[in-house]
Amino acid sequence: MKFLSNRLVVASEAIALPVVSLAVSLILFGLFVTAAGVDPFEAMALMYKGAFGSAFSIENTLQRAAPLILAALCTALPAQLGMVIIGGEGALVMGGLAAAAVALALPDSSSPLTVQIMMALGGMIMGGAWIGLCGALRHYRGVNETISSLLLTYIAIAILNHMVGGPMRDPASLNKPSSPPIGDANMIGTIPGMDVHWGLIFGIVFCIITYILMSRTTFGFAARIVGGNAKAAAISGLPVGQLLIITCLIGGAAAGLAGMVEIAAVHGAANEPLAAGYGYTGILVAFLARQNPMAIIPVAILLGGIDASGGLLQRRLDLPDASVLVLQGIIFVVILTSETLFGRFKIFTPREASDGSR
Amino acid sequence: MEVVDLGFWTVPLAVFAGAIRVSTPFLLVSLGECLTERSGRINLGLEGTLVMGAMSGYAISYLTGSPWLGVLVAGVVGSGFGLAHGIICNMPRVNDIALGIALMLFGTGLAFFLGKGFIQPKAPNLPAIPLGWWSDIPQIRAALEINVLFVLGVLLTPLLLFFLNRTRWGLMLRTVGDSEDAAHAAGISINRVRILATMAGGFLAGIGGSFLSLYYPGSWNEGLSSGQGITAVALVIFARWNPLYCFYASLLFGGAGALGPALQAVGFTQGYYLFNAAPYFLTLAIMIATSSSSGKFSGAPGELSVTR
Numbered sequence: 001m002k003f004l005s006n007r008l009v010v011a012s013e014a015i016a017l018p019v020v021s022l023a024v025s026l027i028l029f030g031l032f033v034t035a036a037g038v039d040p041f042e043a044m045a046l047m048y049k050g051a052f053g054s055a056f057s058i059e060n061t062l063q064r065a066a067p068l069i070l071a072a073l074c075t076a077l078p079a080q081l082g083m084v085i086i087g088g089e090g091a092l093v094m095g096g097l098a099a100a101a102v103a104l105a106l107p108d109s110s111s112p113l114t115v116q117i118m119m120a121l122g123g124m125i126m127g128g129a130w131i132g133l134c135g136a137l138r139h140y141r142g143v144n145e146t147i148s149s150l151l152l153t154y155i156a157i158a159i160l161n162h163m164v165g166g167p168m169r170d171p172a173s174l175n176k177p178s179s180p181p182i183g184d185a186n187m188i189g190t191i192p193g194m195d196v197h198w199g200l201i202f203g204i205v206f207c208i209i210t211y212i213l214m215s216r217t218t219f220g221f222a223a224r225i226v227g228g229n230a231k232a233a234a235i236s237g238l239p240v241g242q243l244l245i246i247t248c249l250i251g252g253a254a255a256g257l258a259g260m261v262e263i264a265a266v267h268g269a270a271n272e273p274l275a276a277g278y279g280y281t282g283i284l285v286a287f288l289a290r291q292n293p294m295a296i297i298p299v300a301i302l303l304g305g306i307d308a309s310g311g312l313l314q315r316r317l318d319l320p321d322a323s324v325l326v327l328q329g330i331i332f333v334v335i336l337t338s339e340t341l342f343g344r345f346k347i348f349t350p351r352e353a354s355d356g357s358r
Numbered sequence: 359m360e361v362v363d364l365g366f367w368t369v370p371l372a373v374f375a376g377a378i379r380v381s382t383p384f385l386l387v388s389l390g391e392c393l394t395e396r397s398g399r400i401n402l403g404l405e406g407t408l409v410m411g412a413m414s415g416y417a418i419s420y421l422t423g424s425p426w427l428g429v430l431v432a433g434v435v436g437s438g439f440g441l442a443h444g445i446i447c448n449m450p451r452v453n454d455i456a457l458g459i460a461l462m463l464f465g466t467g468l469a470f471f472l473g474k475g476f477i478q479p480k481a482p483n484l485p486a487i488p489l490g491w492w493s494d495i496p497q498i499r500a501a502l503e504i505n506v507l508f509v510l511g512v513l514l515t516p517l518l519l520f521f522l523n524r525t526r527w528g529l530m531l532r533t534v535g536d537s538e539d540a541a542h543a544a545g546i547s548i549n550r551v552r553i554l555a556t557m558a559g560g561f562l563a564g565i566g567g568s569f570l571s572l573y574y575p576g577s578w579n580e581g582l583s584s585g586q587g588i589t590a591v592a593l594v595i596f597a598r599w600n601p602l603y604c605f606y607a608s609l610l611f612g613g614a615g616a617l618g619p620a621l622q623a624v625g626f627t628q629g630y631y632l633f634n635a636a637p638y639f640l641t642l643a644i645m646i647a648t649s650s651s652s653g654k655f656s657g658a659p660g661e662l663s664v665t666r
Contacts, residue, residue, distance in 0.1 A: 084455045142649040144664045146455055147592045151638045154585050158635030283459060322470030329464025336457050340449035
């Protein structure tokens with residue numbers, strides 16, 4: 001029983017501090033919009049309305065949460081091994097591009113289900129390879145994964161622009177280069193009873209599987225030892241490099257699947273809007289969720305809501321569309337600053353663990 | 359004066375001009391980040407600082423009519439971001455890499471928010487020094503229009519080398535970056551040195567940003583920086599934390615960045631976007647080539663988190 005209550009105390013700290021940080025961020029954002037000449041309470045009310053106020057806005061929020069969940073896994077999983085991967089956007093773009101290429105390469109007679117499965121596989125393999133490369137470079141060449149993954153993002157966006165403007169260009173797309181459409185029949189539909197596409201389910205399932213993988217299997221146990229102390233893990237004979245690369249592969253596959261979902265459920269063709277910044281917001285989601293796959297789901301829905309409310313703020317209060325970016329930036333900075341408070345408060349300290357172990 | 363058709367020579371000339379022009383933000387940001395990283399801290403937020411510098415510099419130049427004041431304010435705003443990074447990183451358990459990403463997001467968001475009203479107006483730009491007066495060929499004249507901030511970077515390079523290697527303060531900075539224990543023993547305030555070094559880095563990054571909006575391309579818009587700030591941070595790593603190598607590397611990057619547009623100008627449009635990605639590709643290639651899985655980077659500050 002003691003053990004259970006201690007776990008609860010530790011868990012409550014992991015929930016309470018982010019919640020308080022969010023509240024502080026909202027207050028700071030309120031001050032910010034006040035300085036910009038806008039009534040903060042009206043802004044908050046509108047944000048709530050835009051994010052969760054009606055069935056339509058909730059669906060809109062969930063729609064945006066789907067790629068965020070998958071992109072966040074791309075940062076959260078490698079983070080459990082102590083890696084800071086910020087290139088989810090690149091894996092998303094490459095995954096989407098690969099998915100579109102697969103759909104266009106398959107013969108017209110293929111059944112939609114075959115096309116969708118092949119698209120998902122193509123997206124996951126491409127995204128996995130993209131981030132797996134960062135893991136491999138880190139292990140075999142000692143290249144810092146934060147910087148390599150970010151550089152790869154810029155390269156991915158260049159490849160996307162090159163492909164849809166050149167080899168994969170649809171002659172019918174005039175001003176905005178785009179690949180040919182993948183065909184309405186091949187689009188993944190919506191979850192029955194809701195106007196939300198299947199990407200949300202993909203994300204939730206991916207989170208559950210990776211949560212089990214990381215917390216209930218030998219692989220996850222070994223991975224967490226590497227995250228605790230890579231040198232000690234190597235000395236005790238764990239295949240550190242393999243663990244690093246496989247985790248990066250899985251994370252990248254999640255982001256690649258996000259790209260496939262964006263193509264197969266939203267855009268219907270590969271084009272520049274694929275790089276809409278979900279990868280970057282995903283980093284924020286991962287940190288807010290403290291790199292826990294299960295916590296990613298609610299956090300992504302929250303951030304998806306903030307994203308979705310941006311349009312309303314812009315229309316009603318004449319705030320720039322970057323207001324959402326400012327709020328996200330404030331949240332991110334406050335959350336990271338709050339890290340310093342972990343373990344500072346007595347109420348969150350389990351009795352038995354006074355020796356510092358948790 | 360007639361425009362002379364230089365044929366193929368247009369490309370190397372444009373690359374040369376580009377090397378000087380495009381390299382300036384790389385040069386300023388990397389020199390600043392060189393200082394920051396030598397103190398043992400990495401600031402990945404410089405991308406946000408750069409964009410904030412571009413926005414604030416342009417806004418001040420537009421409002422006051424003085425581009426120089428714009429440059430100064432851009433630097434001050436940049437050092438403000440550096441100060442925030444420095445202070446928050448000094449708190450226990452705060453990861454400097456993650457915080458850098460957060461400040462990058464915040465800086466870009468803030469710049470887009472505050473800069474909305476400055477996308478249309480035309481602000482006075484920084485002057486250039488015409489060094490091509492001896493030539494009759496307009497292309498050469500254009501290529502030799504050296505901007506003042508490039509000159510600033512060129513002058514700063516030896517100054518920084520001197521500062522780091524020949525002064526007491528430089529020694530203090532290097533001690534803090536190489537070993538916290540040694541710095542403790544010598545009675546140096548680690549926090550103060552790092553905050554000052556991060557502020558200096560932010561100052562130069564802010565100025566680097568103002569170059570983008572006040573000289574080239576010379577106007578403020580949201581697509582202004584496509585990762586120059588972050589590329590400059592990576593550049594410091596393969597420049598081995600040496601200001602002189604930062605200078606060479608920046609020139610190389612500027613040239614690589616100018617290659618795509620230059621080729622397009624002579625009618626070679628194949629793979630335009632891929633050429634645009636050349637600086638990132640180059641950074642990655644050089645990082646792969648110069649890194650090693652065993653042991654540390656040679657010349658890396660001992661307390662730097664990315665190389666550990």
